[in-house]
Amino acid sequence: MQKKYKAALALCISIVGFILTYPYAAQGFWSGMIHGGFLAATIGGLADWFAVTALFRQPLGISYRTDILRRNRKRLMQALVTFASEDLLSVRNIMDVVRTQNMAQMLVEYLSLRGGRERVCQVLDDVLLGAASQIDSCSLAEELTPILRQTMKGFPLERLLLDFIAMLKEKRYNEQLLFVLLRIGRQVLEAKQAQQAMLENIRILRQRYEEQSSGRAFVLQALDLSDEKILAILNRKIEEYLEQLAEPETEKYQVLQEKFVGLLGRIAENEELEQMMAEWKEELADQLNLTEPLAAYLDKQLKSEQPVWLTEVNRLAEKKMQEFAEQESWQKRYDTAVKDYMEKELSRHHSVITRMIQERLDEFSDDQLVEFVESRIEDDVQMIRINGSVVGSMVGMLLYAIVFFMERVYG
Numbered sequence: 076m077q078k079k080y081k082a083a084l085a086l087c088i089s090i091v092g093f094i095l096t097y098p099y100a101a102q103g104f105w106s107g108m109i110h111g112g113f114l115a116a117t118i119g120g121l122a123d124w125f126a127v128t129a130l131f132r133q134p135l136g137i138s139y140r141t142d143i144l145r146r147n148r149k150r151l152m153q154a155l156v157t158f159a160s161e162d163l164l165s166v167r168n169i170m171d172v173v174r175t176q177n178m179a180q181m182l183v184e185y186l187s188l189r190g191g192r193e194r195v196c197q198v199l200d201d202v203l204l205g206a207a208s209q210i211d212s213c214s215l216a217e218e219l220t221p222i223l224r225q226t227m228k229g230f231p232l233e234r235l236l237l238d239f240i241a242m243l244k245e246k247r248y249n250e251q252l253l254f255v256l257l258r259i260g261r262q263v264l265e266a267k268q269a270q271q272a273m274l275e276n277i278r279i280l281r282q283r284y285e286e287q288s289s290g291r292a293f294v295l296q297a298l299d300l301s302d303e304k305i306l307a308i309l310n311r312k313i314e315e316y317l318e319q320l321a322e323p324e325t326e327k328y329q330v331l332q333e334k335f336v337g338l339l340g341r342i343a344e345n346e347e348l349e350q351m352m353a354e355w356k357e358e359l360a361d362q363l364n365l366t367e368p369l370a371a372y373l374d375k376q377l378k379s380e381q382p383v384w385l386t387e388v389n390r391l392a393e394k395k396m397q398e399f400a401e402q403e404s405w406q407k408r409y410d411t412a413v414k415d416y417m418e419k420e421l422s423r424h425h426s427v428i429t430r431m432i433q434e435r436l437d438e439f440s441d442d443q444l445v446e447f448v449e450s451r452i453e454d455d456v457q458m459i460r461i462n463g464s465v466v467g468s469m470v471g472m473l474l475y476a477i478v479f480f481m482e483r484v485y486g
Contacts, residue, residue, distance in 0.1 A: 081457065081461055082120075082124075082457040082458075082460035082461045082464075085116075085120060085460070085461050085464040085465070086117070086120040086121065086124065086460070086464060088116075089113055089116035089117040089120050089464050089467075089468070090113075090117050092109075092112075092113035092116070092117075093110070093113040093114050093116075093117045096109055096110035096113055097110060104476075104479055107475060107479065108472045108475045108476055108479070109472070111471045111472055111474070111475035112468040112469070112471045112472040112475070113468065113471075114471055115467040115468050115469075115470055115471020115472070115474070116464040116465070116467045116468035116471065117464075117467075118467055118471075119463040119464050119466060119467020119468070119470075119471075120460060120463050120464035120467065122463060122467075123459055123460045123462075123463030123464075124460055124463075126459075127456045127457075127459060127460055128141075129141040129142070129143060130143050130144060130456070131143075131144055131445045131448070131449050132445070144441075144444060144445050144448060145441045145444075145445065148441060148444060152433075152436050152437075155432070155436060156429060156432050156433050156436065159428075159432050160425070160428050160429040160432060164428055165425075166418065166421045166422050166425055169421060170414070170417070170418050170421070173414060173417060173418075174414060177410060178409065178410045178413045178414065179405075179406030179407070179409045179410040180406070182399075182409070183399070183400050183406070186396050186399075186400060187400060192393065192396055195392065195396065196389050196392055196393070199388065199389070199392055200385060200389070203385065203388065204385070207377040207378060207382075208377075208378055210373075210377055210378075212370045212371075212373040212374040212377065212378075213366075213370045215370075215373055216365075216366050216367075216369040216370035216373055217366055217370075219369060220365045220366045220369060223365055223369065224360050224361070224365065227356070227359075227360040228356065228357050228360050230356075232352070232356050233349050233352035233353045233356060234349065236352065237342070237343045237344075237345075237348070237349055237352075238343070240339050240342050240343045241339070241340070241343035241344075243339050244336050244339045244340055244343070249332065249335060249336055249339065250323065250332070252335075253328075253331065253332060253335060254321065257317055257321050260317065261314075261317055264310070264313060270306070270310075273306055273309065274303070274306050277305050277306055277309075
């Protein structure tokens with residue numbers, strides 16, 4: 076049974092007991108004391124019922140000093156707001172609790188044990204991909220094109236090329252380069268197209284040679300020198316010559332190397348060539364259509380499902396999170412920075428807490444406020460009524476006994 080019904084039952088029992096014992100009140104000590112107890116219980120129960128009811132409404136329609144919650148709503152709300160904002164949720168009290176916590180350790184546990192790293196990377200991916208998808212590649216390319224053109228013009232390509240050629244003058248480089256060039260030359264000569272071209276030139280030269288004298292054709296036939304044989308002899312001689320050139324100990328190689336180094340030196344020091352290359356570079360930078368390729372490149376790099384740069388960003392994020400978990404100095408700085416930032420922001424925006432509490436309390440109507448408070452303390456106030464009847468009956472019987480014996484003593 077709920078306490079409010081128990082309180083009502085206690086009051087009803089007191090009233091019924093008072094009525095039933097009234098005829099026997101003067102017939103003896105015990106009957107009088109019991110009657111006095113019921114009378115006092117009825118008075119105490121009614122008084123406490125009135126007092127409790129006066130907190131929430133007007134008992135018996137009496138408006139004087141009743142309906143206390145409604146009449147004192149403004150003061151009560153202001154007291155609650157003041158207590159909550161300036162005492163319970165003050166900056167000092169909040170920060171006292173916050174400073175007992177290790178923010179860095181909480182973050183490390185979240186990252187290491189609760190799947191925080193995966194969530195951080197996922198959020199990072201979503202944010203970056205979302206931002207990249209909003210970029211207008213064409214507009215960005217148009218803005219970057221003048222910068223790219225200027226960068227191309229300012230890049231000392233001609234000087235780098237000439238410096239590279241000058242570097243090739245060193246023995247360790249020019250020997251390798253000569254070897255590669257001779258090898259390429261040999262492969263070119265052995266190619267089918269080159270052999271066909273050489274054979275065609277031999278035929279032309281043979282015709283011109285034979286046209287100058289009829290005896291020359293006879294001599295060539297007598298020596299069995301067909302065009303193919305002449306080509307074979309020529310290939311053999313070229314091969315022998317290339318083999319001699321490829322031997323660093325031979326005089327021919329030394330001469331070739333000296334001439335090659337001289338050629339490289341003249342090219343590297345040729346100012347006219349450098350100027351021509353610089354002018355060509357600037358003309359090329361002006362003529363190239365950079366906007367469309369750059370827009371296509373940006374679109375591919377920024378808006379693909381798995382861009383290369385995103386993998387690098389995730390790798391960097393993983394590395395930094397691991398370093399944070401391992402370095403106490405980072406954790407101490409983080410813990411201090413977070414707490415200082417929280418205290419600064421709480422101090423700056425603490426009025427928001429007051430306003431939120433005020434707005435929430437203002438949402439309550441008078442009836443809702445009464446219902447809210449009454450529902451929270453209903454059991455306690457009903458117990459007050461029960462105790463009023465019980466204590467009243469005990470006090471009533473005690474007073475009856477005192478009066479009874481005093482009358483007998485002083486009667």
